[in-house]
Amino acid sequence: MDEEYRSSADRLTREAGGSAQCRALLATEDDEELARVLTEPERPLWARELAAVRLGRAGDRRAFETLVLLLNHRDPERCASAAHVLLRLGDPRTPRAAATLATNPLRTAYALHPVRLLAELRAPESVPALTRTLERLLAPDEPHWRVALACVEGLGLLGDGRARPVLESALPHPRLGDAARTALGRLPRFPAQEREAGVRGGGPGSPG
Numbered sequence: 001m002d003e004e005y006r007s008s009a010d011r012l013t014r015e016a017g018g019s020a021q022c023r024a025l026l027a028t029e030d031d032e033e034l035a036r037v038l039t040e041p042e043r044p045l046w047a048r049e050l051a052a053v054r055l056g057r058a059g060d061r062r063a064f065e066t067l068v069l070l071l072n073h074r075d076p077e078r079c080a081s082a083a084h085v086l087l088r089l090g091d092p093r094t095p096r097a098a099a100t101l102a103t104n105p106l107r108t109a110y111a112l113h114p115v116r117l118l119a120e121l122r123a124p125e126s127v128p129a130l131t132r133t134l135e136r137l138l139a140p141d142e143p144h145w146r147v148a149l150a151c152v153e154g155l156g157l158l159g160d161g162r163a164r165p166v167l168e169s170a171l172p173h174p175r176l177g178d179a180a181r182t183a184l185g186r187l188p189r190f191p192a193q194e195r196e197a198g199v200r201g202g203g204p205g206s207p208g
Contacts, residue, residue: 008053008081015046025050035062049078056085064091071117072101072110079113087120095123102129105136108144115147119154127160134166138173145175152176156183163187 009026016022025047028034037043037051048066055063067089070082086094098121101107101114115133118126130151137148152170155163156179164187170180 004081004084005053005057008077009050011077011081012046012050016044021047022050025054031055031058031060035060038062038066049081053081053085056089059089061089061091063089064093068094068097068101071098071114072107074110076113079110083113083117083120086117095121095125099125099129102133108133108137108147111144111147112150115150115154119150119157122158127155127158127162130154130158131163131166134170138166138169138176140173145173148173148176149179152179152183156186159186159188161188 013022013026025034025037034051034055037047038055049070052063052066052070056067063085067082067086070078071086073079073082086098095118098114098117102111102118104111111133115130118129134148134151134155137144137151142148148170152167155167164184167180167184167187170176171184173180
């Protein structure tokens with residue numbers, strides 16, 4: 001049992017009031033029972049989350065849709081738990097789903113964990129989605145600057161030269177400047193290296 005799962009299980013047990021139903025879902029080894037929880041009506045949210053976390057950790061892709069919904073929830077703890085399990089699940093639909101959530105201007109307040117997940121996934125969708133999200137969050141008075149900061153840090157982690165223009169645009173931002181300088185320092189120094197990074201990251205001219 002890893003620490004992230006232990007933390008989620010403890011949180012959901014408290015949310016369920018230590019109920020017998022919660023103890024049963026924690027104990028069961030029946031994946032079909034867990035899958036039914038995801039679709040049965042009137043199941044509480046804690047039960048759906050617990051079932052999705054357990055299925056996702058087991059590699060069962062039936063958990064995917066519920067985990068994506070939780071990834072963009074108003075409760076940051078649910079988002080963090082879902083992101084952790086989605087990364088472990090390895091469903092090929094995850095990068096596109098995370099990119100959709102990260103770039104939705106109506107859900108920016110809940111985009112922090114989708115943004116961080118995109119950086120960890122290192123998928124072809126990651127750099128374009130983080131760049132697009134950061135571009136619209138560069139106003140000095142932007143209330144969602146933490147999401148913008150996560151974009152900057154993620155682009156630095158990915159080290160793709162296509163991010164250079166938007167990172168340079170972030171340099172004057174009072175809350176993003178230091179992180180943008182650090183991220184720029186992680187990019188390839190020469191155009192040829194940047195082109196190579198773009199190919200590896202699924203940019204223009206990449207196969208497939």
